[in-house]
Amino acid sequence: MSIARRQPLFRRFRSVGVPAFVFAMAASGLGADAAHAQGGAGAADSSTPWPMEPPARICGNAAVLDGPATPPGGAIVVPAGDNSGFDFNRPGATFWFAPGVHTLGDDLYGQIIARDGATYVGAPGAVIDGRNLNLYAFTGTATNVTIRHLTIRNFGRGLDNNNEGVVNHDAGDGWLIEYNTVVDNDGAGVFLGSGNTVRYNCLKDNGQYGFSMFKMPVEGGPAITGIELDHNEIAGNNTDDWEVLEPGCGCSGGGKFWDVQGARVTNNWVHDNKSVGLWADTNNIDFLFEGNYIENNDDEGIWYEISYNATIRGNALINNAWVKGLRNQGSPAPAIYLSESGGDSRLSTATSGAARIRVHDNYFENNFSGVSIYENTNRFCNSNGNTSKGYCTPFVTPTLIPGPHDYDYVDPINAAHPCYTRIAEEPYRTDCRWHARNIEVVRNEFHFDPDVVPCEGADYCGVQALIATGADNLPWSPYTVAEIQEQVMFNAGNRFAENRYFGPWQFAKRWGERIGFAAWQVAPYLQDTGSTSDQSGGPGPGPVGNLVDADTATLEGSLGSWGAWYGAEVARSDAQAHGGGYSLRVDVVDAYWGVEVANYPGYAASPGNKSVSVWVRGGVGNPVNPRLVLDWRAGDGQVLDTSVLALPVQEAGWQSVDAVVQAPAGAATVSVVLVGTGSAGTSFYLDDLQIEDAQP
Known part of the structure; x- marks a missing residue:
């Protein structure tokens, strides 16, 4: 695109x-x-x-990339041409690659097997070319290897290098990779191991990633530790478009970290990658992202996923996630995505400096959205929502999991796993899931211009998000969607504060309902204390769009927040629907009945004229005087005023109710109930409830 x-x-x-x-x-x-x-x-x-x-x-x-024009003292000269028969088996040696193109033969596994302490340095114009015949350039588990001033290109045959690296293929420890151009390779241009430093490189136009890493999990902590990426240009990667080749694989980007403790990611230019810019996925701990310039990536600029303890400061994030935002309009496509990640004092803070995730003093401009904090109710160890198959949190180690451990993509459910057999008990109830908690988003500057960003009708364009979603469809799960939503929103130590907003930002809370800046700042949410907005000369707009969440409004995904209050039963029904395939069925079981939207103190609202719309039709018999009642409440929950709409329930077909009502001054929320009278055994249906700002 x-x-x-x-x-x-x-x-x-x-x-x-x-x-x-x-x-x-x-x-x-x-x-x-x-x-x-x-x-x-x-x-x-x-x-x-x-x-x-x-x-x-x-x-x-x-000026950066060119190496020494003459061999360093004591160096072994590698002539240009076919080096497949050259003796590289010399630990501790320095190899100087002469100007010109170097090849490694026609064999699929033609490669340089690195040796401990060896240095490989290129003269100006030195190129190692795989010619799309060889899979890998530098392999082996040697330690303390240095690679400088080389162009390394065209390794891999088609898509053969999926999830594999061309340079440091086996993730050797102690490697220094600097001043190289790693370009047009399949898979990842560079793999990293523990103690690796990758700096001043051009990692460009590689098929899957500019850099990545993987080692089998180990007891006692992450498999890879202590890495540094500094002053690299990471551009145009994922040319093979792996998210289309393997939908949902989560296997592409400018670079990806996996199971790493202690990473410094500083002063890089990460741009125009055909996926995420920088992606940390699965049990990464103690990261610093600082001074990076991240722009024009198709997907998120930084994605920190099921990981812990990070500081993200002093970065510029510009024009990210436009492609993903248009492709996936039902959820935010943010510049920074914090997915089931958070701070934990039990884990290292040596690099990040805090047992939290801190996003501070960054600049955001015209990204599809801003910062999203998200938790999936069903993403926990041994669940079918855990896409990192075979992995558990750092607090439930493999030694606690009976049976063999298969870290490939397999069915995750293991009936002997303590996160199945004891999931309802502590510490497993807490430690078997990844949490979005202890996150601060403070002192950032957010710019959003909807005339620049291609929102094209997307609901979550120009949004900050603090949300949780999922489904209550695992009978053995002790967690519910409502519990996790409340936890993430109110009880997990997550906060936005002291930010500066420019443009018509919206704020998604709980399941994803969008509200304006004023409603975001007051009870019950109390977010962005000390923050400012340039909208309307003050705190910003009120709630945007339908105040009612999608499931409660349309019943398409679930029953939403509807619940029986007294004298009635409620159900999500596919027998009748005005729009879509489902509606709310209300069965009257007593002479006086009530049904509520159980989300006290209700939906965030603001004063002013509101347009209310709902569709109803009869089921069995006719309830007497059914009414829709809206209680407009202040921030402390006090009812300021009530709006009542009669519902013309008839068996003949769907009828609409449309009205403009006045939300009083001081209104912060609106609660919704249905009430009426009638004989037991009557019923009716309701669908497509909307409450939104009235158009002038």
């Missing part, structure tokens, strides 16, 4: 003097101690903590 994007505001409207970034290379005896000016610009100016320009302009930058 081709989408025209504008430059960020600070490039278009500010006059900022940004000094050139000067690279001071460490003296290494390899001729790499020259200063490379203009390798990147964009240290934040004195007024902003985020970069004003990309800090890592690496791709095509000879």
Whole structure:
């Protein structure tokens, strides 16, 4: 999908003097101690903590990428041409690749098996070319390997390298990968192991990822520890479009972290990737994302998923998730997605600095949405909602799980798993699931212009989200959707505060109902304390769209929040429907009856004229005087006024009720009930309830 994007505001409207970034290379005896000016610009100016320009302009930058023109002292010269017979089996040696194209033979497994302590350095113009004949460039479990100043391209045959890496294929420990161009390879350009540093590289146009990593899980903690990615340009990756090849695989992006403890991700330019920019997925712990310039990625800029303890600060996120937002209009497509992730004091904070997830002092401009905090009710160990098959949280280790452990994509349900047999008991009830908790989104600047972002009717464009969804469809699960929604919204230590908003932002809460800034700030939500908005000269607009959540309004996904109050029974029915396939059936069982939307104190609302619409029809007999009652409440729950609409229930067919009512000054919420009288055995149907701002 081709989408025209504008430059960020600070490039278009500010006059900022940004000094050139000067690279001071460490003296290494390899001729790499020259200063490379203009390798990147964009240290934040004195007024902003985020970069004003990309800090890592690496791709095509000879001043950074070119290596020594002559062999370093003691180096072994590797001539250009076919190197398939060259003896690379020399631990501790330095190999200097002469200018020109180097190949590794025609064999599928033609490769360089790295040796402990070896250094591989390229002259200007040195290229290792897999010619789409060889799968991998550098392999093996050697430690303390260095790779510098090489162009490594065209490894992989078609789609053969799925979930595999070309450089450091076996995730060796202690590798230093710097000043390279890794381009046009299948799979991931670079794999990382423990203690790896990847810096000043161009990781571009690779089939699946610019970088990734995987090691089999180990007891006692993550499989990979202590990695650093700094001043890389990570661009245009996922050229093979893996999310289309394997729908729902979650296996693409600029780069992906898996089961890592301690990662510093700093000063990178992550742009135009055909999926997520930076994706940390599954039991990542103790991350720092700082000083990165993340723009024009098709999907989220940063996705931190079922992981723990992170600081995300001083980054610029611009024009991200436009493609995903248009493709998946039923949920937010944010610049930063915090999915079942949170802070936990039992885990390391050495890199992140806090037993929380802290998103602070970042700049957001014209992303499809802002920050989404989300939890899936059914995503926990050994459930069919856990897409990281075979993995559990760090608090339920493999030694506690009886039987064999298959970490491939298999049926997750194991009847002997403690997260099945003891899931209702503590500590399993808490520790068998990943939680969206202990998250702070503070002191950020959010810009959103709906005339720039291609919202095209999407409900969740320009939205901040604090939500939970799911279904109550696992009989053995101790969790309910309502419980998790309440936990995430009110009891998990999640807060937005001291942010600055520019543009008509909306705020999604609980299951995803959208409200305006004013309703977001007051009871019961009390979010964004100390924050400001430029809308309406003050706190911003009230609730947007239908105040009633989709399931309660339409019954299409579930019964919603409808519940029997007294003298009646309620059910989700497919026998009659006005719109879609379902409606609410009310069966009267006593002379006086009531039905409620059980979400006290009701839906967030604001003062002013409201348009109310609902459809009803008779079932068996005719209830007497059925009415829709709206109680308009203040922030403390006090009823300020009541609106009553008569419902013309008739067996002949669906009838609409449409009215404009007045929400009084001070209204913060509205609660909804149905009441009436009539003989037991009567029934009626209700569908498509809407309460929204009246159009002028």
